Amino acid sequence: MSVLVFREDGVCVSASDRLLKLLGYGDEDRSLHAESLLDDNILQLVRSRTGCIAQAGENLDIHLRKSDGESIAVQADLWWMEDTPSGRIHYALLIQELAASSNIQLLRQFSDSFVKSANLGVLLLNDAFKLVDISPSACQVLGLERKLALNQPLDTLFAAVPEEYRLISRSLLEGVVVRNHAVAWTNAETRYELLLDASLLYNEAGKRIGAYVIFKDVTNLRSLEEQVQRSDRLSMIGQIAAGTAHEIRNPLTSIKGFLQVLKKTLQGHGLHREFEYTKIMLDEIDRINNLVSEFLLLSKPKDNKYSPVNISACIRDILPIINNEAILHNVIVQYEAEEELPLVVADRELLKQVYINVSKNGIEAMSEGGTLTITERLDEAKQFIHVDIHDTGPGIPSYVVDKIFDPFFTTKENGTGLGLAVCQRIIHDAGGQLRVSSKGYGTTFTISIPYVRVS
Numbered sequence: 001m002s003v004l005v006f007r008e009d010g011v012c013v014s015a016s017d018r019l020l021k022l023l024g025y026g027d028e029d030r031s032l033h034a035e036s037l038l039d040d041n042i043l044q045l046v047r048s049r050t051g052c053i054a055q056a057g058e059n060l061d062i063h064l065r066k067s068d069g070e071s072i073a074v075q076a077d078l079w080w081m082e083d084t085p086s087g088r089i090h091y092a093l094l095i096q097e098l099a100a101s102s103n104i105q106l107l108r109q110f111s112d113s114f115v116k117s118a119n120l121g122v123l124l125l126n127d128a129f130k131l132v133d134i135s136p137s138a139c140q141v142l143g144l145e146r147k148l149a150l151n152q153p154l155d156t157l158f159a160a161v162p163e164e165y166r167l168i169s170r171s172l173l174e175g176v177v178v179r180n181h182a183v184a185w186t187n188a189e190t191r192y193e194l195l196l197d198a199s200l201l202y203n204e205a206g207k208r209i210g211a212y213v214i215f216k217d218v219t220n221l222r223s224l225e226e227q228v229q230r231s232d233r234l235s236m237i238g239q240i241a242a243g244t245a246h247e248i249r250n251p252l253t254s255i256k257g258f259l260q261v262l263k264k265t266l267q268g269h270g271l272h273r274e275f276e277y278t279k280i281m282l283d284e285i286d287r288i289n290n291l292v293s294e295f296l297l298l299s300k301p302k303d304n305k306y307s308p309v310n311i312s313a314c315i316r317d318i319l320p321i322i323n324n325e326a327i328l329h330n331v332i333v334q335y336e337a338e339e340e341l342p343l344v345v346a347d348r349e350l351l352k353q354v355y356i357n358v359s360k361n362g363i364e365a366m367s368e369g370g371t372l373t374i375t376e377r378l379d380e381a382k383q384f385i386h387v388d389i390h391d392t393g394p395g396i397p398s399y400v401v402d403k404i405f406d407p408f409f410t411t412k413e414n415g416t417g418l419g420l421a422v423c424q425r426i427i428h429d430a431g432g433q434l435r436v437s438s439k440g441y442g443t444t445f446t447i448s449i450p451y452v453r454v455s
């Protein structure tokens with residue numbers, strides 16, 4: 001607390017060191033006239049009240065004048081007392097909070113809580129591109145441990161990441177100001193969509209002293225936006241599919257019927273080569289029929305048969321199909337089941353189709369053989385059951401990963417590109433999520449479905 005004692009004629013009797021320092025005066029200025037320190041109003045107030053200051057300790061908002069003429073707002077308690085020998089009235093101002101210092105405190109508090117913020121990524125860098133401070137959220141997204149990362153040059157921290165993939169590049173120090181820059185970043189486990197701001201920090205003399213980077217994790221927003229776009233596209237495809245499916249299927253059914261008659265006749269006449277042709281034609285017709293069925297799944301399915309489903313039982317049912325496929329590709333299948341999983345509400349057959357599609361993709365990705373691991377996980381905090389389907393294939397390049405859920409996106413010669421689009425639709429309809437994480441080698445698809453709460 002700072003103290004100023006003055007007489008009613010304005011002469012300072014005493015001023016505390018702290019007050020003199022804060023107002024920019026030295027020791028030699030101790031015998032100042034109160035008028036040079038105080039707002040005119042306060043002296044007028046004091047004079048007008050001489051003899052009738054009833055409330056000792058009256059709280060006032062006043063202004064103090066600094067040695068450079070600047071004025072600062074403070075709160076003070078005004079006391080008065082009588083000096084016994086002289087009978088003069090002395091006034092004492094007990095200045096509780098100097099606004100300037102409280103502002104500095106406020107700023108410090110702000111920057112502290114900013115850097116401690118749980119949902120904002122903050123990095124403070126010095127002029128040597130070393131990390132001065134980092135928020136917990138930034139540590140999590142960037143996969144850093146705060147204690148180990150502090151004081152390290154960013155080049156060292158991200159030495160393993162090629163320059164063009166780095167979230168923060170040295171060019172930041174060259175004054176490249178970044179505003180609302182949307183970037184994708186994948187740490188060891190998760191892919192994040194970030195909105196990033198970065199700028200330089202200068203001292204009062206205009207010298208560059210460091211830089212800051214602030215980012216917000218907008219993964220949910222971006223995926224929501226993508227889901228909306230995707231479901232727009234899907235519903236368009238669905239409408240076309242629903243409209244044309246019957247037009248395609250009806251003629252196919254009659255072609256198939258006549259072909260089967262033809263097949264028998266050709267066999268009866270011993271025309272074996274022609275007989276083989278009809279077999280191929282019938283297979284192809286089945287392929288078209290399957291494609292039309294997948295198309296129809298993309299239009300909002302109307303006859304989903306929702307019922308309580310045991311995910312482990314579902315996976316056990318389809319394991320032989322997956323194993324068959326795996327043997328053909330020299331792949332080993334591992335199944336890590338969770339005991340007694342709660343039930344989910346879904347269409348059992350469609351759910352099986354999702355696990356088969358995603359597993360097939362994994363197996364197809366491992367052209368040289370490998371391991372496909374299916375793991376069940378119970379997430380009690382979020383009330384979800386996750387099924388991770390992990391392959392040891394080459395992974396999905398970052399420029400491809402955004403497109404894999406798009407209908408007709410395929411990198412396979414004989415692929416339709418409908419597999420994941422259909423899976424996505426089925427899982428969304430069951431209130432769940434289908435996510436992918438791939439970091440250059442190996443890919444994990446996570447199929448998450450909310451489970452039934454038993455209260």
Ligand SMILES: Nc1ncnc2c1ncn2[C@@H]1O[C@H](COP(=O)(O)OP(=O)(O)OP(=O)(O)O)[C@@H](O)[C@H]1O
Binds near residue numbers: 361365414416419
């Ligand atoms: N586990 C994986 N590893 C690497 N790439 C994958 C993996 N899963 C999917 N992909 C990529 O995603 C693309 C789209 O997959 P999707 O299942 O939708 O279609 P597809 O497998 O190409 O064809 P379809 O499933 O219709 O026969 C694939 O072509 C492939 O490039």
Ligand SMILES: [Mg+2]
Binds near residue numbers: 357360361419420
């Ligand atoms: Mg597929």
